[in-house]
Amino acid sequence: MFSTVLVANRGEIAVRVIRACRELGVRTVAVYSTADRDSSVVRLADEAVHIGPPQAKGSYLSVPAIVESALRTGAQAIHPGYGFLSEDPDFAEVCEAHGIAFIGPSPRVMQQLGDKAAARALMAEAGLPVLPGSTGAVASAAEAKEIARRTGYPVILKAVAGGGGRGMAVVREPGGLVHAFERTRAHARAVFGDERLYLERFVEDARHIEVQVIGDGQGTTIHLGERDCSVQRRHQKIVEEAPAPNLPVAVRDALCAAAVRGAEAVGYVGAGTFEFVLAPSMDFHLMEINCRLQVEHPVTEMITGVDIVREQLLIAAGQRLSLRQEDVVRRGVAVECRVNAEDPERDFSPAPGRLTEFVTPGGPFVRVDTHAYPGFLVGPHYDSLLAKTVVWAPDREQALARMDRALGEFRVGGEGVRTTVGFLRRTLARPEFRSATHTTGLIGA
Template identity: 50%
Template sequence: MFNKILIANRGEIAVRIIRACREMGIKTVAVYSEADRDALHTQLADEAVCIGPAQAADSYLDMEKIISATIITKAEAIHPGFGFLSENSRFATLCEKCNIKFIGPDAALIESLGNKSEAKNTMQAAGVPVIPGTKKPVYDWQEGLKFADEAGYPVIVKAALGGGGKGMRVVSSHDEFEHEFLTAQRESESAFGDGTMYIEKYIVNPRHIEFQILADEHGNVIHLGERDCSIQRRHQKLIEESPSVAVDAGLRKRMGETAVRAAKTVGYKNAGTIEFLLDKDNNFYFMEMNTRIQVEHGVTEMVTGTDIVKEQIRIAAGLELSYRQEDIVIRGHAIECRINAEDAAHNFRPCPGTIGDIHIPGGNGIRIDTAVYPGCTIPPYYDSMIMKVVVCDRDRQSAINKMISTLGEVVIDGLTTNLDFMYELLHEADYRNGRIDTGYIERHNL
């Protein structure tokens, strides 16, 4: 097992990883930008190293500084969390060259699976159903337009190396294509430093169902059931649940076995997520694979009793999985709400600032993942997420009621949040009855 791990991230995921390491008796190193000097993850880690100015490009995305901090502090491994460099194959390669263990799959897998067009081709060859799309990366809008015109509209333009809803645009007609493609490409270049795009046929109002995968270096691969991430705004997830009301035992078995087969086919190792789109006729299609821990991993942990971060570390250390497939039993229903510093009444514009008083509720079946405290600042340079509120109860309706009660107790003074928006959404009749899909927010004018 590792003696010391550097966490190449910030915010609540850095805190989450530090806590897992402490429970495993592993020392931790935090890295931080000048804007995060007083951040919670810097205070909880055994050591903290400043790696540059506030802008992510000069700090959390600076590979050489992070590698240098790892070498200087004599950490043996790097946990990248999610976002930033977590799916960057070049960073994973640098770790390998410097004899630093990257807690995730190897660089070659990140490269092949992180590129959406390559991943789709790989999955199709493995017998996994896929959505029709470009077979090669697309670099200019004229090239993409040819595919879109042939496939028929709507299509979706995606950052080939992206995630988190950034660099994505739905295009409804020939005339819109150039503008939407170039807009998505600029977002991709800004967020991921890469303008390679991918285009596929857009399935209208599907459910977004993803399966959590764990795979060790001894050939063991299991899934931890599904998460329903259909409640989204502009491809950014807002609420996640496990299990999905749309997935019965038979469909779960088929989708889970497909996800495991896909992971085995590519020789995947560590934690990953196979994401599917599920249409109204229960046909499912591979969408992409995330080669990292997911923001919403907590809902899976709540219903399965697992610890995905600890398993990531164990796998990276060469140990076998702690679980077999038959050990995984889904108990109850878990829901996660992402609470962000944003103004829902004004097109969800970011609202950075300093937190005044804050009250974080607790109780049976309640989990709050956060890195905030009274007097801390939500800077304008990074993601606006303040906390993830996760609840678990015996069934979906009980979990919804528990979430409403929990959100009703949350107090965050000093800045505008989406708390009221989430509270009202949970009262929507269609949401409560499970009539949800990826177009829910726009269709309900929320």
């Protein structure tokens, strides 16, 4: 096992990784921007290194600053968390070149799967079902129109380098395609530095189901079951649950088998997620593959008892997976709600400010992953996630009752600060969600 791990991230996920390291007896190094000088991450880590200004480009996205910090502090490995550099093959390659273990898949695999258009083709070769659409990046609006004509409307345009729900546009009729193509391409260029788009058929009334996989690179690849992530705003998840409700056993088994087959096809090492779109007919198609830890990994941990971050660390250190597929037993139901510093009444716009009050819920089978505290400044520079509230119960009805109780215990105050707590409670009370007949259109409906 490593003696020292640098955590190249911030917020709740950095806290999560530090805690897993501590339980393994591993020393941790945090990196922080000026804005995060007083963060929980800095307080928890054994050592902390200032790497730049609040703007992520000069700090959490600065490969030289992070690698230099690792070398200077004697870190043998870097855990990237999610977001920022977590799916950057160039970063993983630089780590490798400096003799630092990157806790994630190899640069080669990230390169293959990070290009979402190329990943579609690769997974189709492996026998996974993919949606009709372009076989690679679309060169022009005229080409997009021709592919959409063959595919049939509605279609969705996606940034090849996209993620986090950004860089997407649904087009329902031919007249809107050219404008959507140019707008989405400009957005992708500005946000990801890569303007390439691909196109695929958009499935109406769909559910978003994903499968957690882990491979150790030594012959063992397993899945930890599926999660339903259909409750989204602007293509970004805000409620996740495991297992997916109202999912026939045969479909569940087929989804999980497809994910493992895809992971094995590329020699996937570490934790990853295969995301699928599920039609009302129960036909499913691969959307994309995330080569990192997911925000919603706690719901899988809660129903399996598997510490996914611990497994990531052990695998990166050269150890085998601590369990095989037959060892994975799922019990009960877990639900996660993302409490964001956003104003739902203003189209979920960020609502930053200094927290004067921050009291999280507790009680049996309630887990809160957070980096916030009274006095913490919710700034404008980063993601608005304040806390992930996760509950477990023997069945879905009890889990939803427990989640409503937990959300009701949240106390968050501060000038200008608004949260999604009330919105989440109203969403979970909606008849479509309670009956598990909801789709990705729930919030827009």
